[in-house]
Amino acid sequence: LAKTTQPISMDSYEGQEVNITCSHNNIATNDYITWYQQFPSQGPRFIIQGYKTKVTNEVASLFIPADRKSSTLSLPRVSLSDTAVYYCLVVSRGDKIIFGKGTRLHILP
Amino acid sequence: EAGVTQFPSHSVIEKGQTVTLRCDPISGHDNLYWYRRVMGKEIKFLLHFVKESKQDESGMPNNRFLAERTGGTYSTLKVQPAELEDSGVYFCASSIDAGLDNEQFFGPGTRLTVL
Numbered sequence: 220l221a222k223t224t225q226p227i228s229m230d231s232y233e234g235q236e237v238n239i240t241c242s243h244n245n246i247a248t249n250d251y252i253t254w255y256q257q258f259p260s261q262g263p264r265f266i267i268q269g270y271k272t273k274v275t276n277e278v279a280s281l282f283i284p285a286d287r288k289s290s291t292l293s294l295p296r297v298s299l300s301d302t303a304v305y306y307c308l309v310v311s312r313g314d315k316i317i318f319g320k321g322t323r324l325h326i327l328p
Numbered sequence: 329e330a331g332v333t334q335f336p337s338h339s340v341i342e343k344g345q346t347v348t349l350r351c352d353p354i355s356g357h358d359n360l361y362w363y364r365r366v367m368g369k370e371i372k373f374l375l376h377f378v379k380e381s382k383q384d385e386s387g388m389p390n391n392r393f394l395a396e397r398t399g400g401t402y403s404t405l406k407v408q409p410a411e412l413e414d415s416g417v418y419f420c421a422s423s424i425d426a427g428l429d430n431e432q433f434f435g436p437g438t439r440l441t442v443l
Contacts (some may be wrong), residue, residue, distance in 0.1 A: 260436070260437075261434075261436055261437070262332070262419045262420075262421065262434025262435050262436055262437050263371070263419075263421075263432075263434045264434065265431045265432065265433070268431070315361070315373040315376060315384060315386075315387070316361075316363075316373065316432060317373065318363075318370045318371040318372070319370060320370055321370075
């Protein structure tokens with residue numbers, strides 16, 4: 220499984236756009252990039268998944284360059300409730316999820 | 329629709345005792361996963377059920393841990409006898425498909441404290 224590298228923590232202010240970049244240099248052809256969010260005392264929650272280019276849903280956007288060696292999760296206009304740990308994962312069909320340390324995002328008022 | 333539920337939410341036991349954790353997946357989800365996070369570490373995969381069969385149990389730490397999913401519905405994870413290093417949060421997740429659209433829905437976790 221491709222190992223991922225992402226910032227340990229980030230701070231941002233309410234209303235700003237937050238971009239979290241993840242490196243996955245050893246990503247394989249069949250791997251997808253998936254992001255999960257985890258609030259304190261809760262289990263992780265799926266946010267978004269993509270293979271290449273750009274994916275957008277009601278929560279976030281995911282930008283993946285052509286070489287797929289990195290990806291950027293973009294959260295538009297964050298609020299205090301977006302304070303959480305964000306995990307970047309590279310998953311293959313039928314394979315288990317390997318969690319890294321994640322990025323601890325702290326939104327300030 | 330109810331999400332993944334886990335019971336109990338918190339368990340405190342003494343070293344050497346037995347504890348059984350329960351997970352109820354989302355109805356219709358054939359895939360069920362167990363993970364755990366011990367203090368200061370990442371969330372680690374334990375095992376994966378497809379219906380009642382163990383698809384992958386490579387993450388089970390040792391033979392003190394026994395997971396079952398009789399009937400392919402809810403699952404239990406028994407720790408016997410519990411050791412201090414077993415303390416942590418145990419998460420259960422379920423998914424419809426183990427393929428690429430493998431969105432796993434996680435439960436709130438069971439916090440296990442072994443004294």
